[in-house]
Amino acid sequence: MKFTASTSTILKQIQMLNGVIPNNPTMPILENFLFEIQGGLLKITASDMQTTIISEVNVEANADGNVAIPAKMLTDTLKNLPEQPVTFSIDFETYTIEISSDNGRYKLAGENAEDYPSNPDFDMSNSLSMTSEILGDAIGYTLFATSSDDMKPNMNGVFFNLSEEHSDFVATDSHRLVRYRRHDIAVTGMMSPIIMGKKALTQLKNILPSESSDVTLEFNEQYAIFSFGSMKLISRLIDERFPDYENVIPLNNTNLVTLDRQALLGCLKRIVIYANKTTNQVRFKVQDNELFVSAEDLDFSNEAKERLFCEHDGEDLEIGFNAKFLIEILNNISSDRITLRLSEPGMAGLIVPEEQPENEDVLMLVMPIMLHNFSY
Template sequence: MKFVVSSTELLSHLQTVSRVISNKNTLPILDHFLFQLSGNGLTITASDLETTLVTSINLENVSEEGVVAVPAKLLTDTLKEFSDQPLTFDVNTDTKAIVINSETGKFTLPGQDGEDFPAIPTVREDKKSVLQTSTETLFSGISKTLFATADDELRAVMNGIFIELTESDVTFVATDAHKLVRYKRMDVKSDGAASFILPKKPAALLKAILAKDSNNVMVEFDDKNAFFTLTNYRMICRLVEGTYPSYASVIPANNPNRLTIDRIELYNALKRVAVFSNQASNLVKLELVGNQLTISAQDLDFSISAYERLNCIYEGDNMQIGFKSTFLIEILSNLSSSDVVLQLSDPSRAGLILPTEKEIDDEDTLMLLMPMMING
């Protein structure tokens, strides 16, 4: 098994797929990349059993086909130290010893039998659903919602992004029971209704890969796994099993109090005032009177307090409502419009945060935040 490859091109692909490798692998073989040489293509696979990433590189100089498992950390650490140059990989198919020849040196690595690498799951045709979409749509859906996923050992279904397909749109939802994000795209349609829960780790990996691609992505899934096929990468991940909470029922429908304000001004004021909030609760109080918003926070244990007044457009009754500052700041940082609208009903019900303008016409973004009790 012998081939020649560019050191920088190989490193780029390896660094992307290596993100899937866990620090606590139960199988020693999972600390390796699987190299499969067939025709003029080198296919590289990395896995942690739950998620598998596959990439391919077209080669010109190939003399023998074969399969070998290569130590992941040793190879990437070596390649980082090379300037861009052709490297010749020569693998002994009997001993699995790997020799890398550079312009000035020779490096020998111990390989493993590629047959020991776990088999990649296949999609079940009888339970398969398919979605063809642009990388931009999938990237936006994951980017807008990933931050709102939970870390809940008891409710695993909330530790991922719920992706719901209908004949008219695709919806991405994430919630941790304190905040909720719903991102809808009307320019993507599927043949029928279907849904799956994409776990947090593969969602983050997919987001990184999608940022580098501009072509369409094919999404196929059954009841156990999802398969994402891009130009140079393929990701297979095990889905979160279970039924996602009925998110639509927690979105309040009647919100007569409406605040419109500059997003950056509100964001910066919150960051300043939040420094003075109680470290345990991070509570900030929003007081709305006329066309003025007062943001305040205090920590009685340290005798510190702060407030800022901001001009805004407010339609509704005078009211006070409390929010966890870290969550509100996080939501505002994940919106891109210059102004935002806060829709409120009363201090005990969730507030909706909406962008005033859309990045594209066919999207609908809604963010929800549960309030906190204001003592006294």
């Protein structure tokens, strides 16, 4: 069997699938791409048994057939070829693949496609559509706050809580929490909440089209399928109970501090250099319309302090935070100005953009650190 396509056409498809290929797979055949050709349509599959990505592209083929091709060798070969048509010749008796170009021939050993794990039959009980822009924003705002602790599997992904009133995308690692809420996702009837794993969402974010297009989400209790254009991502869901995030978000944080996001971000990046390397603790001291940010490391006699101007509505307050968490949060907010909603030194603080687009509500929570006795 033979089929022909340009190097860029095949390379573009497999590069989007490459992130799923496992480094140390439980099944050696998962180091391969599955190539399936039917009626001139090439379907390429990559999987690690938890996440599967399928891409489709039209090629010139003289027959139908399936074969598993080593992912790394194929990618490295096509990356180093100039743009030109290449012909794949497949011997189904030996599973040998020969790639012919204008410059030469490259022969590699494939495997029997029948040994590649097949996807289960899916009976999806829930389905809805959203734009790739909304989905990309939801992943972008939440993914960084997911936990990497294997002892907290329920926090190793993003919680999708979809309802007719609003749709929440939530992530937490118990030190911080992000809730990205949309009011413009068309949800009809009751939808079961789901937890999507971090790796699957990372791959999904990487393959979402840059131009806004429709994405269909179908899911049941075990799997979720995202479909858009010629791409499909299938992921096993995390079967755990997500924390009750609504009860964690404080409602009485009325001490408001509004200031420039970049100014605070730059300040924290400088101050954290002088903080204790274990806790990364910084002190916020709010007085009138000034925010004093300070840190010290008693072990090395290091200390630093800066003053920022802000708009302050509330009582004077001192509160401590982990600067690394604040820096990550501020890096994942696009607004020029943010508002810190504070309460007491022992209560969680909220960070929200001062202005938010219609139908969007971003809220980020960070837990405080108990302050030491030092003060400037």
